[in-house]
Amino acid sequence: MAGKGRIENLKPWAKGVSGNPNGRPKSKPITEAYKAVIAERLPEHLRKIKLGKHELELPEGSTFADLIAIGQCASAIKGNTAAAEEIANRLEGKVAVELDVIQGVSLGERIRAARERLQQRRSASDDDGEEKAEEGGADPKPQVLT
Numbered sequence: 681m682a683g684k685g686r687i688e689n690l691k692p693w694a695k696g697v698s699g700n701p702n703g704r705p706k707s708k709p710i711t712e713a714y715k716a717v718i719a720e721r722l723p724e725h726l727r728k729i730k731l732g733k734h735e736l737e738l739p740e741g742s743t744f745a746d747l748i749a750i751g752q753c754a755s756a757i758k759g760n761t762a763a764a765e766e767i768a769n770r771l772e773g774k775v776a777v778e779l780d781v782i783q784g785v786s787l788g789e790r791i792r793a794a795r796e797r798l799q800q801r802r803s804a805s806d807d808d809g810e811e812k813a814e815e816g817g818a819d820p821k822p823q824v825l826t
Contacts, residue, residue, distance in 0.1 A: 718745045 693699055720743060727738045729747070731754050738746060755763035 718743065718748070720744055722747060 722738060722742050722744060726747065727740070727742060729736050729738070729750070731750075736750070738750075752763050752767060756767055
């Protein structure tokens, strides 16, 4: 006897029929909530903000989005590079990253070659330092004071 949940009961969907006829839900509840709050007008007590030594009053009708933008700009001015980067990305788009692709050379081989070049530079600079020390120049390896 075939019961519920047995492999004998599995049947494929007929052609043109979906197991999820409505598709993925269109709403995103958290995103919708953010959009609703961001678009709301600021309450009177939030329209007056303090930026450093200065007090700023946002015009009537300002939204939470306006307040967030001002906060982000103030943070960037204070030196927060993440805030400055976010502003630049929103205004100008993200900076394209250029990739150097060489056909036929694996990433591992390129890393190995880069390490060898680095090691050669280090040994060359160590040799230069030893020559300067022999000539009465600077120490080849400076001491770290703690």
